[in-house]
Amino acid sequence: MMENEKKGRRGGKREGAGRPRSDSKLYTFRAPGRMAMFIDAQDCKTEFIKGCIAKEMGALDAGIGKMGEVYPVSGVTDLRLPFFDVGIVAGFPIPLDNDERSQDIELLKMLCPNPEASYLIRVEGNSMIDAGIYSGDIIIVDKSNRDPSPSEVAVCELNGDYTLKHFVKRGDEGWLVPANPDYPELKVTEDDDFSVWGTVTYIIHKPRG
Numbered sequence: 001m002m003e004n005e006k007k008g009r010r011g012g013k014r015e016g017a018g019r020p021r022s023d024s025k026l027y028t029f030r031a032p033g034r035m036a037m038f039i040d041a042q043d044c045k046t047e048f049i050k051g052c053i054a055k056e057m058g059a060l061d062a063g064i065g066k067m068g069e070v071y072p073v074s075g076v077t078d079l080r081l082p083f084f085d086v087g088i089v090a091g092f093p094i095p096l097d098n099d100e101r102s103q104d105i106e107l108l109k110m111l112c113p114n115p116e117a118s119y120l121i122r123v124e125g126n127s128m129i130d131a132g133i134y135s136g137d138i139i140i141v142d143k144s145n146r147d148p149s150p151s152e153v154a155v156c157e158l159n160g161d162y163t164l165k166h167f168v169k170r171g172d173e174g175w176l177v178p179a180n181p182d183y184p185e186l187k188v189t190e191d192d193d194f195s196v197w198g199t200v201t202y203i204i205h206k207p208r209g
Helices: 003-008 033-040 045-067 107-111
Strands: 070-072 080-084 102-106 118-122 138-142 154-158 161-170 173-177 186-188 194-204
Touching: 033 045, 102 107, 161 194
Parallel strands: none
Antiparallel strands: 070 118, 080 102, 118 138, 138 194, 154 161, 154 194, 161 173, 173 186
16 A cells, blocks of 8 residues: 555544543632641542532522522523524514525524623512513623623622612712612612622513513
């Protein structure tokens, strides 16, 4: 067999070869003296550290759960739907019964550009109805965006409680502003424990009559 024929039969990536892809990451950090001694005393340092982080994540989920049901987007099964890229107006009908006109889209990828940092939360309460968010609606929250504009809706933590509001700065003051005149504005002071948990990217609800 000639040399070039041998080369022609070799090379190329074999299906299933190599290590499977993983979303895990490697972290390194320095611990101060007393903390380092405590970690060194553990039989399995890796499992101990992961257990501490998991405990904190559980406490965080329990806190945000006061707003309603919470689901990480990363745990939701992908969904593909036919998408018709045509302009629809409230005028003459446009035929949409031809599948050749459609293309499949990944719905979660379209709604959640950052799925690893996104959560689905079922809202309880009507303080944001003028922003189109009603009790029972599902909101998609992107935790990677913690600097919302005044027009965006944010999930905020104030002294251990979570709330859905506009966050508005007026001079040196911060205010949590509802989108319902029946609810009061809340001033955020220097003495408050306050943070923006994430920003609402999409709202899911049924059409209302």
